[in-house]
Amino acid sequence: MPVLFDGGFRITESRPICRYLVSKYQGKHNDTILIPNDVHNAGLVDQFISYELSYYDPPISKLFYQEKVAKRFLNEDPDPEIIKQAREELAKVLDVYEKLLEGKEYLNGEYSLADLVHCPSTYYVYGIVTTHSGLWDSRPNVKNWWNRVYNRDVIKKSLEESKSFWENNENI
């Protein structure tokens, strides 16, 4: 999961699904631009998407696994050493993001797919597991960026729909 069906066409993997939807539908139903048409700006958006995959998501995934998945689904206790190491790793990444976001509202200046792909993992570790929100909130540029992205109507609505999954499925 996820899998997308578009008529007779099927595609898997979340980031390719997003790219496909942008390729096919961007500009057709509204004015939102998620991947710029300009090749240089698109290249930079890809670069920031790669940062999310390579540097941002790994420590967040470790925290999410330890503090949500392990106990709830596997009946394992969270490992405090892994949590500590993941927090340290994430702090270093957010230090880099703090500089990247200097003088900018979004990673590539204007809102793009790069900001969007950061949302789900950030939301889970910032919003559902609240002990780590300090990592974002203690860095002014990162704090502003996350609040700006999160408060976009579409983002807020989508993320809060997922919150009800966790709340309504306590006993899976």
Added chain:
Amino acid sequence: MAIKLIGFAQSPTTRRVVLVLNELGIPYELESVTEIQTIKTEEFITKKHPFGKVPVLCDGDHVVNESRAICRYLVSKYQKDSKTVLYPDDVHKASLVEQYISYELSYFDPPLSKVLYQEIYAKRRGEPTDEAVVKQSLEELSKTLDIYEKILKDKDYLNGEYSLADLFHLPCAHIVYNATGHSDIFDSRPRVKNWLDKLRERDAYKKTYAE
């Protein structure tokens, strides 16, 4: 001004970009990094890569980093000047190429990278090889390659025709195949073996790995 690629000449991430440059016939200069400290300076971090990594591509004033992002940028800008198609125009085919790129990132590269680290890089750093990690990673890679064996049924390439998705798999597979004694994990699966053999027949592969 020629494109400049900054990287470690023999690292798989730099070679991923070199493969694309060679496939599309794009002239470039390789600025080989010899001392790791040069990519950790304040200047490099500010101007080239905030995480202090390579490869980094400089195309005139435009600087882009992260190997797969660089490859996509090169394809976007220069594929039209080449006869080689790495990324289809058709939106449905392109999205399937992206899907296979994601498989490489999610399922192929992680175990392969662990084997690479334990068998090559750890040794270079004077660290002991963790055989348990190697064993677990090879088991994980075996499961992935069993799935690839099915994906490649009746196909020479992941999406039918050669694409960026096949290319992305090659650099790490090349090192593990040639330098770690684990070639059998690929060769014992006929379709996977056929796929890698085909990738190695390409001129761009031969040019990249001759250097």
